[in-house]
Amino acid sequence: MSTSGHAEENSGEASGRQLQRNLTNRHIQLIAIGGAIGTGLFMGSGKTIATAGPSILLVYLIIGSALFLFMRAMGEILLSDRQYGTFADIIRHFLGPSMGFVMGWTYWLCWVVTGIADVVAITGYVHFWWPDLPSWIPVVATALLLFALNAMTVKAFGETEFWFAMIKIVAIIALIVVGVIMVAIGMQDSNGTTAAVSNLWSHGGLFPTGFTGFLGGFQIAIFAFVGIELVGTTVAETADPDTTLPKAINSIPVRVVLFYICSLAVIMMVTPWDQIDKTQSPFVTMFSLTGLGMAASLVNLVVLTSAASSANSGIYSTSRMLFSLSLQGDAAPFFSRLSKRHVPQNALFLSCVFLLSAAILLVFGDSILSVFTVVTAMSATLFMVVWVLVVIAYLFYVRKYPDKHQDSAFKLPGGVFSAWLFIIFIALMVVVLALESESLKGLLMSAAWMVIITVVGVVRRHRALDRRGRAPISA
Numbered sequence: 001m002s003t004s005g006h007a008e009e010n011s012g013e014a015s016g017r018q019l020q021r022n023l024t025n026r027h028i029q030l031i032a033i034g035g036a037i038g039t040g041l042f043m044g045s046g047k048t049i050a051t052a053g054p055s056i057l058l059v060y061l062i063i064g065s066a067l068f069l070f071m072r073a074m075g076e077i078l079l080s081d082r083q084y085g086t087f088a089d090i091i092r093h094f095l096g097p098s099m100g101f102v103m104g105w106t107y108w109l110c111w112v113v114t115g116i117a118d119v120v121a122i123t124g125y126v127h128f129w130w131p132d133l134p135s136w137i138p139v140v141a142t143a144l145l146l147f148a149l150n151a152m153t154v155k156a157f158g159e160t161e162f163w164f165a166m167i168k169i170v171a172i173i174a175l176i177v178v179g180v181i182m183v184a185i186g187m188q189d190s191n192g193t194t195a196a197v198s199n200l201w202s203h204g205g206l207f208p209t210g211f212t213g214f215l216g217g218f219q220i221a222i223f224a225f226v227g228i229e230l231v232g233t234t235v236a237e238t239a240d241p242d243t244t245l246p247k248a249i250n251s252i253p254v255r256v257v258l259f260y261i262c263s264l265a266v267i268m269m270v271t272p273w274d275q276i277d278k279t280q281s282p283f284v285t286m287f288s289l290t291g292l293g294m295a296a297s298l299v300n301l302v303v304l305t306s307a308a309s310s311a312n313s314g315i316y317s318t319s320r321m322l323f324s325l326s327l328q329g330d331a332a333p334f335f336s337r338l339s340k341r342h343v344p345q346n347a348l349f350l351s352c353v354f355l356l357s358a359a360i361l362l363v364f365g366d367s368i369l370s371v372f373t374v375v376t377a378m379s380a381t382l383f384m385v386v387w388v389l390v391v392i393a394y395l396f397y398v399r400k401y402p403d404k405h406q407d408s409a410f411k412l413p414g415g416v417f418s419a420w421l422f423i424i425f426i427a428l429m430v431v432v433l434a435l436e437s438e439s440l441k442g443l444l445m446s447a448a449w450m451v452i453i454t455v456v457g458v459v460r461r462h463r464a465l466d467r468r469g470r471a472p473i474s475a
Helices: 003-009 025-036 045-080 087-095 097-129 136-150 154-185 210-225 228-233 241-250 252-270 282-288 295-327 345-355 357-364 368-400 402-407 415-433 437-474
Strands: none
Touching: 045 087, 045 210, 045 228, 045 241, 045 252, 045 282, 045 368, 045 402, 045 415, 087 097, 087 295, 087 368, 097 136, 097 295, 097 345, 097 357, 097 368, 097 437, 136 154, 136 295, 136 345, 136 357, 154 252, 154 282, 154 295, 210 368, 210 415, 228 241, 228 368, 241 252, 252 282, 282 295, 295 345, 345 357, 357 368, 368 402, 368 415, 368 437, 415 437
8 A cells, every 4th residue: 555655655645645644553463363253154164064064163163264364474474564554555565566556456345345245144034023125224224324434534544443453253152152051961852852962973974975965064154254464455554453453363363263153053053954944043053052131132143243344344354445545546547535534435435335335235146045155155166366465465575575484583483494385275265166057157257257357457557667668759
């Protein structure tokens, strides 16, 4: 983004073009946690459990470990030079303006698509209470709410995300505690199934659906982690990134174990994997087993706010990325204008308008779950492209600035070897996404987007070079 540099150049403008550094340590820590607990966990975990069985725990552990390496690579570069306002600047600096253009617009689309998936999920949660409510009503209401929340100051956004993330954390910890109590007392459900640790392996073993089912678990599970890189877009608005960024990134392994491994393990101890309804959130289902009348509705409200939190983060991110693209000349100047509250309101409005397409998808889709699966597959694929580009930039960074790499206080463990390991992992994930018809649709849509935006980026670059080449002659 190089936001600070551009802002200083334009500091004399009435509204200014400088984003405010009002996000504190507690904001960044909770934004990082919110980014690691996505809609894929709350809504998609039912399908991943049905697909992979208890081996889904290993799936989340593998994905979490791989993305920790990605985050460390990104963190090392971001902290090596304060000129990098976001990871978009990293791509532009090491891979060139054309790839900066491709990455910026791809990341914008990533969060637009993810926001659409979140709005689809919100619609499903609203139907828990009002099944006959027209789907367009929660879609429009969500878009309006997100615009209002993000049109306030960045500090207001930080506070909103702080409390959204707190709700997620409390809900997951409550689920773990309640689940452990159910197992301890040997509670039985209406089918006569007793909650027990042995439910993890007594219904076909740890890999009951075989290796194919294990691979299938990666398809929605990887979507649960989209947004994990969100702290990389907050650097330009963070008061002390040298302290807060390492703390946020280093806590990822703990978050993965607590929020993913422990919560899903408890769910499968209480309800065997083969009895979990893949069309429902297992979090809501488990709390309904407590017999407390309001429990299921309360948890449904929690997972609804979780989806709203993810969409809120996405709208924040898309507006900042579009603002950055505008400053770089890769989007219309209209999008670099800031409101009196120093918020890129025009960029924000465009992103919210795109969320309304969720209503169209819900009308023509087979079901909420099928629409969610296709959209999340496209989102996950686009995010993987962004993650890989950042890691490729890391390889260039190590080669170009060996001294900075050597002196870094926040090195990627394993260095270049870990970077290549991550790239191989993402290549394998693309193969896995191609195995199922629904995720293949999302993969093909992502591939079409990458071809189109890359061609546009290269053509724009050549035209810019041609204009520069002709300028001296015309002068």
